[in-house]
Amino acid sequence: MKISVEDVRYIAKLAKLSITFEQAQKMVGEFEGILTHFESIDRLDLGDLRVELQDLNTGTVLRKDEISVFKDKEKLFLNAKSMRDSYIRVPKIIE
Amino acid sequence: MNIHEMTALEIRRGITEKQFSAIDVVRAFFEKIYEKEPLVDGFLTLCREEALAKARQIDEKIKAGEPVGKLAGVPVAIKDNICTDGIRTTCASRMLQDFIPPYDATVVKKLKEADAIIIGKTNMDEFAMGSSTENSAFKKTKNPWDRKRVPGGSSGGSAAVVSAGMAALALGSDTGGSIRQPAAFCGVVGLKPTYGLVSRFGLIAFGSSLDQIGPQTNNIKDSALALEAIQGEDKRDSTSVRHPVTEDYMSTIEKGVKGMKIGVPAEFFDFGLDEEIAFSIKACMQKFKEMGAVAEDISLPITKEGLSAYYIISSAEASSNLGRFDGLRYGYRTENFNGFNQLTEKSRSEGFGEEVKRRIMLGTFVLSSGYYDAYYNRAQKLRARIREQFIKAFESYDILLSPASPVLPFKIGEKAGNPLEMYLSDIYTVNINLAGLPALSMPCGISRDGLPVGLQIIGPHYGEEKILKAAYALEQELRLTAMRPTL
Numbered sequence: 010m011k012i013s014v015e016d017v018r019y020i021a022k023l024a025k026l027s028i029t030f031e032q033a034q035k036m037v038g039e040f041e042g043i044l045t046h047f048e049s050i051d052r053l054d055l056g057d058l059r060v061e062l063q064d065l066n067t068g069t070v071l072r073k074d075e076i077s078v079f080k081d082k083e084k085l086f087l088n089a090k091s092m093r094d095s096y097i098r099v100p101k102i103i104e
Numbered sequence: 105m106n107i108h109e110m111t112a113l114e115i116r117r118g119i120t121e122k123q124f125s126a127i128d129v130v131r132a133f134f135e136k137i138y139e140k141e142p143l144v145d146g147f148l149t150l151c152r153e154e155a156l157a158k159a160r161q162i163d164e165k166i167k168a169g170e171p172v173g174k175l176a177g178v179p180v181a182i183k184d185n186i187c188t189d190g191i192r193t194t195c196a197s198r199m200l201q202d203f204i205p206p207y208d209a210t211v212v213k214k215l216k217e218a219d220a221i222i223i224g225k226t227n228m229d230e231f232a233m234g235s236s237t238e239n240s241a242f243k244k245t246k247n248p249w250d251r252k253r254v255p256g257g258s259s260g261g262s263a264a265v266v267s268a269g270m271a272a273l274a275l276g277s278d279t280g281g282s283i284r285q286p287a288a289f290c291g292v293v294g295l296k297p298t299y300g301l302v303s304r305f306g307l308i309a310f311g312s313s314l315d316q317i318g319p320q321t322n323n324i325k326d327s328a329l330a331l332e333a334i335q336g337e338d339k340r341d342s343t344s345v346r347h348p349v350t351e352d353y354m355s356t357i358e359k360g361v362k363g364m365k366i367g368v369p370a371e372f373f374d375f376g377l378d379e380e381i382a383f384s385i386k387a388c389m390q391k392f393k394e395m396g397a398v399a400e401d402i403s404l405p406i407t408k409e410g411l412s413a414y415y416i417i418s419s420a421e422a423s424s425n426l427g428r429f430d431g432l433r434y435g436y437r438t439e440n441f442n443g444f445n446q447l448t449e450k451s452r453s454e455g456f457g458e459e460v461k462r463r464i465m466l467g468t469f470v471l472s473s474g475y476y477d478a479y480y481n482r483a484q485k486l487r488a489r490i491r492e493q494f495i496k497a498f499e500s501y502d503i504l505l506s507p508a509s510p511v512l513p514f515k516i517g518e519k520a521g522n523p524l525e526m527y528l529s530d531i532y533t534v535n536i537n538l539a540g541l542p543a544l545s546m547p548c549g550i551s552r553d554g555l556p557v558g559l560q561i562i563g564p565h566y567g568e569e570k571i572l573k574a575a576y577a578l579e580q581e582l583r584l585t586a587m588r589p590t591l
Binding site: 017020021023024025026027028036039040042043044046047048049050051052053055058060070072079081084085087088089090097099100101102103 | 468
């Protein structure tokens, strides 16, 4: 399959990744090779095959909608970059 | 015998029979780690103090005559994408280089309950994406059999530290072969259980419908023992098994293979399979026949195309799973940015490595408007067909045999510049994940250059007992699992 530098840059944008023009150029060749390999599936007649995503034995699992308190909040917030009281402080995201 | 050369079973026996203490075990293994780790680079984090504290607890229990768990005193290494409470868990990524989980993965909790001793976290391909452990953001692990070669991946650190005698047992994760292929490359035993048999709670997700945690060990019985300890239903994983399963593999493991029906798919001997590997697998087929099993050639037509379906589905799931890393709440955050979009884009672009970005983009592409049906939907249909094909094969056969990898351990850097070539080395393992089947990789030969050759034994869903029985019988014939690399 043929793809262009613009295609690669568009996909990067959708994926929330920024890539340079040079990186995009390199990826064009790689992606063409990989996507051409993917086309091997087209040789098969898959018709109306039903798609089962899960082991039939497990089915849909639901749990009760109940609040439970995470006991060690200090540990939980250890990975946040910045805190104010019990809130995680994040950079301004609404412009 | 030196403690670090003992099997998990021997260590447990030694401790319970008071031949040595759990503290002795930890000290012996750390001595080995300080000696070998600079040569192997298998660990990302070592937990000596925590290990000694746990060892003290076990020794006190034994002193007080209290019962101990089935992995009492066994030093275990954990792949660094499995969460460990209070111990850094990085996924070998810059994105999570400072991440300290506030909880244990269910498998870690179960190991602790079984009185295993966690000694460290192991290196891996970033976010488990790779087949050589070269995609780690932090270091390149060396194959203990030949340090110029890769240990396989993505659980390459785990396989290497077990192979080098730095841990008696390790946990890895397997999305498309990441437990089995490094086990084959490092001459150890790697077991990917049936999808759902082992809880994925606390495993940092790559391809959620494919991921499964499993043990890497120096022999088959240790693999069975470890599986007993970590498997079972978990309410925190909605895909974990909800019907009764075998809980005891050890009592049947020595029963032999007489009358067992074994299929050997002809298609698995294609795709540029190394001649020496083909020879070793055929020799195993013969061994099984000599032991009273019925081994026959069979056909599994859809094998090659499975690789495409695997890379489409796993990349699609990865692009969705890794969407959570946005630089906001936790994980890497870029220093300079202007607005939310730039914050996210820059954090992700600086925090993720090249292969991770490639997979996210491939996944985004196959899920994008106009391509979804052509790629993702067809891949899902093919997945269903592959699953049917295997289920049908297991109506006639107890287990299937195949190579674990088409190639012997390759040189560091040899395939790094060609992603497609790297993907092709997963040809024999990915279909098993697509079908959700269990499979084990074990050493079955040594190449002319002194490199281990891996055999893959595939079983029906929840057929781990059959796999382990066959693997144990073969292990007793070949006597290869006791072989260790000279470092």
